[in-house]
Amino acid sequence: MIIVLKPDATDEDIQKIVEKLKEFNYGAHISRGETRTVIGAVGEKRMEEKILIMEQLEVFPFVEKVIPILTSYKLVLKEIKPDGTKIKINDIVIGGKQIIVMAGPCAVESREQLRETAKFVKEKGAKILRGGAYKPRTSPYSFQGLGVEGLKLLKEVKEEFNIPVITEIMDPRDLEIALDYIDIIQIGARNMQNFSLLKEVGKVKKPVLLKRGPSATLEEFLFAAEYILLGGNSEVILCERGIRTFSDFSRNTLDLSIVPALKEKTHLPVFVDPSHGTGSYKLVPSMAKAAIACGADGLIIEVHPNPEKALSDGPQSLNFQAFDNLMQELRNIASAIGRDL
Structure with missing residues (x-):
């Protein structure tokens, strides 16, 4: 009650x-x-x-x-906080009037790559730098990330360009180490129901971006968030990143209908990941704009200086010019719906 x-x-x-x-x-x-x-x-x-x-x-x-x-979930319900949850990181407010864009490479590859990307995306209006230090890959032979070295590079670039950073944590054993380097913890789609991990991030005092699992219902998604809130961490961001359907023209099917459904049911901010949601740089701009139009509080977008040479997810990464063009278009849409970018 x-x-x-x-x-x-x-x-x-x-x-x-x-x-x-x-x-x-x-x-x-x-x-x-x-x-x-x-x-x-x-x-x-x-x-x-x-x-x-x-x-x-x-x-x-x-x-x-x-x-x-x-309902069986309670803490995520909109009635708990009718005004909505607002998460503050320095001077950034997630869940407010301003739409927040997180941008950066799928994987941290090198100091030069990360510095170049951070400088560019911040200049173009991104508020948070994304970059994977640990990479969950379908194939065990694919690039798995730089691990702790990647965390160190994220912190180095964060301090140089004064931009908060987000990275995915897959293992509770890596959590304590990562807390010293990052500002936001990402729980990936594959770990949405890793309950041991959810309980651990519920104990920490850092915001968590929780991605929807590829086959998760709205109720299952909210139950996963409930685990984190029940642990004491109320700063949770929900992120739609595509679900698995019969469609074969895109990597996943980006379920934008869940955005207004979540906004109706929960006080938590809602983000959209059009990069993983489509798997194609050609589709990312259109779906990013649609996400903003349907009420998303923010986007997480993969950007790489040379997508064709990326060690992870190059086909869905925007190059610098494409990201610049998208940010200009997003500003127009944000203005049209009474929000800022």
Whole structure:
């Protein structure tokens, strides 16, 4: 259930609700909005018990209303934070009016490649640099990433160009090391239901970009995010990156219909990855523009100085000129829907 407090509720009032929930063996997830505080009661009870508890909570004069939750996931629901979650990294706000673009190479290959890309994408308006230090590859013979050396290069370039960085973490054993180098943790599509990893990133104090699995339903996607929030980390970004269908003209089928569906159900920011979603640099610009038009809060796009020489995912990476052109077009769309880029 969700307890919505009146605007004038004090910290003491909040504590009274927390203590009351403890009496019923409920945990409490506190979310402070711009005008109201919302408390999510975390626990499982029979409906008869829930009704009794709701009646006892509603008698508090500082409680505006108590809302029963019929879904199994609770913390991700929009009712918890009606104003939406806003994630701040330095002067960047994810989930606000501004559409945030993360851009960079699929894989960190060298210092020169990363520096050149970071400098360019930042000049063109990207706010966050993406780059893979650890690469999950279908073939065990493909390039697997530079590992810790890649993390060091990301931090070096981050500090030189004053741009936050995001990279994928695949193994809980790598998490503690990576925290010293990166600003955002990416959980890839293959690991969306790696529950051990989800629990570990739930314990850290860094934002997490969670990609939708290639066969995941909306409900399964939200349950994965719930794992992270339940661990205590409320800074989660959901990312649609394409699902597997019968279509064979693209790497995946980018399911843009899930963007407005997620925006309706959850308070978490929603991003789209048109690079993995299509697998072709020719399709990326159109799908990136469509993603912004349907309500995405941001994009994560692969950009490489020489895509034909990339060690990973060259066919879906934009070259510098294509990225420059796309950013100009995205600004026009953002303006048309009342947002900034």
